[in-house]
Amino acid sequence: xDAIDPRPGPGQRLLHEIRSYALxxxxxxxCFGAIQLYKAALLTxxxxxxxxxxxxxxxxxxxxxxxxxxxxxxxxxxxxxEPLLRGVLRSSWLLMLILxxxxxxxxxxxxxxxxxxxxxxFAEHVDGGRWAEFLAYCLLLWLILLPYLGLKHxxxxxxxxxxxxxxxxxx
Numbered sequence: 021x022d023a024i025d026p027r028p029g030p031g032q033r034l035l036h037e038i039r040s041y042a043l044x045x046x047x048x049x050x051c052f053g054a055i056q057l058y059k060a061a062l063l064t065x066x067x068x069x070x071x072x073x074x075x076x077x078x079x080x081x082x083x084x085x086x087x088x089x090x091x092x093x094x095x096x097x098x099x100x101x102e103p104l105l106r107g108v109l110r111s112s113w114l115l116m117l118i119l120x121x122x123x124x125x126x127x128x129x130x131x132x133x134x135x136x137x138x139x140x141x142f143a144e145h146v147d148g149g150r151w152a153e154f155l156a157y158c159l160l161l162w163l164i165l166l167p168y169l170g171l172k173h174x175x176x177x178x179x180x181x182x183x184x185x186x187x188x189x190x191x
Contacts (some may be wrong), residue, residue: 032162037088041084041085041088042087043122044080044084044087044088044168045080045081045084047168048079048080048083048084048164049076049077049080051080051164052075052076052077052079052080053073053076053077055076055160056072056075057073059072083119083123083161084125086118086119086122087115087119087137089118089122090114090115090118092120093118097130104170104174104177107173108166108169108170108173109166111169111173112162112165112166112169113162115165115169116158116161116162116165119161120158120161127141127145128141147184
């Protein structure tokens with residue numbers, strides 16, 4: 021008797037990973053695009069021209085990959101029996117911490133590419149007042165992660181078929 025292997029093959033897993041990455045990047049691009057639009061509107065009031073929309077896409081691509089790495093490390097895993105809200109809050113803080121560390125590393129690498137010493141990169145953020153911007157960025161990132169992880173945890177709790185039915189408005 022032939023046993024059916026329920027695990028997806030490499031091609032199916034790759035397609036799933038690509039689809040997941042594309043959805044994460046799309047979601048992050050919309051979120052970061054809205055932030056960039058707001059920043060441009062504020063700077064326009066001060067007669068400063070700003071068009072950093074390419075930043076939204078680039079940041080979404082990078083952070084999307086970081087999120088995929090965090091998920092591969094099971095950073096968004098809910099503990100069995102843990103309430104949904106607690107699991108979402110814990111996962112979002114953990115992923116935000118991972119993204120924070122990876123963003124610091126990214127800043128250091130970009131600084132190194134431009135020939136700046138790591139101490140100078142940190143000094144630019146602290147002395148230049150960019151630390152407040154960086155903290156605001158982390159808070160916004162956490163707020164962006166909450167609905168993403170909330171839906172993800174809800175889908176795991178309900179199961180993929182039931183979750184799709186709920187999204188379509190069927191019970």
